[in-house]
Amino acid sequence: MTMIQTKPRGACRALRLSALACALSAATALSPRTALAGPIPWKAGHFQYVADHKDLKEVLRDLGASENIVTWISPQVDGTVTGRFDESPQRFLERMSDSFGFIWYYDGSVLRVSGPNEAKSATIGLQHASAEDLRRAFKRLGIADPRFPVLYDDDTGTAIVSGPPRMVELATDVAHLIDRSVERADEPEIRTFPLHYAWATDRTLTINGQSVAVPGVATVLRSMYPNSTIGSVSGQQAPRADAYKMRSLDPSGGAYRPSGNTNSMPTLPGLFGGDASERRTAQNPPLPASYSPGGGAPAPGLPSDAQTAEGAPAGSTARAVDPVIQPDPRNNAILIRARADAMPAFEKLIASLDRKPGVVEIDASIIEISETGLKELGIDWRLHSSHFDLETGNGQAAQAGFPGSVNPQGFNNPNDTTTAGMLATPQGAVLTAVIGGAGRYLLSRISALEQKDNARITASPKVATLDNIEAVMDNKQTFYVPVQGYQSGDLYSVSAGVSLRVLPSIIDGQPTPQIRLDVHIEDGQLTNQQVGQLPVVSNSTIDTQALIDEGQSLLIAGYSVDQDDSSTSGVPGLSKIPIIGGLFKFKHHQGQKFQRLFLLTPRIVSAAPPQPSQGTL
Incomplete structure (x- = not known):
């Protein structure tokens, strides 16, 4: 049997219990006492204790000592305990608290017992x-x-x-x-992020003959953070500098937001006295009585740059610190002034933008084949695949061998008894298995035609460029035309020739990567026709895109080029005599028609590192 007797010393205990009840009832409603945020780590499941008119402080100290818990007891805790107890330590502490009215709190290391008046x-x-x-x-x-x-x-x-x-x-x-x-x-801090591969500032590149502004990392970051301050080197100001900041007109504290166009407008000069640039806050007339801020659908708000601290939630700074992003062209770095907790996100985003690009080598061959050569090429065909080789001919031209084939020297012609040491094309067709490449075979046949002056490789440029960066190969002739003005003159250039622009893009694929080519070809030449005293320029343009595997070639053909050269020479004076002057003249005319081919062979020099797995920035 458990019995407890309490003997207060005078009327002070009643007053303390009353004060505790008043303090707790005025501040908060008590929850069930058994619910604890951090339970006391009692060691024993039961607490047995016998008290005979023992002071309450001593009883509580004995409880803490038996459980090895540091206990602090306020001097205002008073009372006498008598009885026999056999229950859990938690239940014993709650029984004492209910009987004597003290309040206890365990902060994780010390059990603190306070008097009821100390709340x-x-x-x-x-x-x-x-x-x-x-x-x-x-x-x-x-x-x-x-x-x-x-x-x-x-x-x-x-x-x-x-x-x-x-x-x-x-x-x-x-x-x-x-x-x-x-x-x-x-509080803002300033950090510098150096770039290794990307550009900090905007750059202007020429793509397909047009000037294209390529945004730098600073511009990309500003687009991702619309509230950031524009810190460009040109000194542009943020759009919010001229935005209205409207004070609250609602007596209840809600900010009035107009329902019309929310575009920022400059203040009228001298409307409120003084310079308008010094008065960014517009005073508005009172709203009509029929206006109800809480009724109906909310009106569209002002732009985020024009909102003031009155529209921001209390307890947080209004537009705490907008990031300021500034490129450093000299060091190719990004300067960012922003909150410290925002810097890791900036660092991760900049690292994802500053990736090492791949390098692509483009080997181009510009080939011209005459009509007779093209006819001969049309007769002597040799078709390669991964499993067979088919060759036809008229038995006159030499075979075009391929070093990588199973029969690199070609086939013996049984009908040819005169050319013992030369392997000629067969009369008819011969089929065998071979492994080869179409691009190299085509070049070997053109080399054979070039020896006969029927074909020629006019240019073989080779250039390396970065992934997604256009490579330009020009071979043009330019002359300048003087143009007289009213007070000054100028020279205008006229160009004609071959211009080859290739934009490569590496596409990761399995088992081998692929290369996407965006090709733009301009082929122009000066003609004998004239407008005034200026020659007419004939231009041909080809735009195409292709997706090829690494090691393959792209062949572009399909239009012809006419070459017509004429010249006249003669003896001065005699060549201009009528009738007999033709005896002292020499006229030369040479005309030829070429088929122009473009053979492009891209090769990946170094691929970009794999893109890391993207997380939340």
Whole structure:
């Protein structure tokens, strides 16, 4: 049988119980006492104790000593205990608290017992952190106790803490630390991010003959962070510099937002006295009585750059620190002024943009084949695949062998008895297995035609370029035409020739990567026709795209080029005599028609490193 007797010393215990009840009922409604935020780590499951008119402080000290728990007892805790107890330590502590009215709180290391008159209440106002931040911190640290619930107001960033002195003290200290840490996080810092492969500033490239502005990393970052301040080298100002900032016209505190066009407009000069640039806040007339801020659908708000702190939630800074992004052209780096907690996101995003590009080598061959050569090429065909070789001919031209084939020297012609040491093309067709490449075989046949002056390789440029960067190969003739003006003259250039522009893009694939080619070809020449005293330029243009495997070639053909050369020479004076002057003249005319072929062979010199797995930036 368990019995407890309490003997208060005078009427003070009744007064203390009354004060405790008044303090707790005024501050908060008590939750069930068995619910604990951080339970006391009791060692024993049962606590047996016998007291005979023993002081309450001594009883509580014995409880803490038996469980090896440090106990602090306020001098205001008073009472006498008599009885025999056999129950759990937690139940014994709650029984003593119910009987004598003291309040206890375990902060993780010390069990603190306070008198009923020592209960405290504090109102915590947050300037930088939010009430949700404080709520999460209390939960993680185990400060909150369901017996003494904390009241939060998210709109004003306020928390009311009532309970034991130690709990209120811890809650206040933690709130100050959190608010200060958020304030430090809001304080801007400046960091430099050097770039290794990408460009910090915008660049102008010529693509397909047109000037194209390629945005740099700074411009890309500004587009990802629309509230960032434009810190370009040209000194442009942010758009929000001329935006209206409208004060609240709603007595309840809500900010009025017009329903019309929300584009920013400059203030009228001298409307409110003084320079308009010094008065960015526009005073507005009172709203009509029929206006109800809470009724109906909300009106569209002002642009984010024009909102003021009145429209921001309390407890947080309005537009805390907008990032300032500035390129450094001299060092090819990015300067960022932003909050400290935003820097890791910037660093990760910049690292994903500053990736090592791949390098592609483009081997181009510009080939001209005459009509007779083309006819001969049309007779002597040799078709290669991975499993067979088919060759036809008229038995006159030499065979075009391929070093990588199973029969690199070609076939013997049984009908040819005169050319013992030369392998000629067969009369008819011969089939065998061979492994070869179409691009190399085509070049070997053209070399044979070039020896007969029927074909020629006019140019074989080779250039290396970065992935997704256009390579330009020009072979043009330019002359300048003087043009006289009213007060000055100028020279205008006229160009004709071959211009080859190739934009390669590496596409990762299995088992081998592929290369996408964006090809633009311009082929022009001066004609004998004239307009005034200027020759007419004939231009041909080819635009195409292709996706080929590495090691393959792209052959572009299909249009012819006419060459017509004529010249006249003669004896001065005699060649101009009528009738007999023709005896002293020499006229030369040479005309030829060529088929022009373009053979492009891209090769990956170095591929870009694999893209890392993307996470949340």
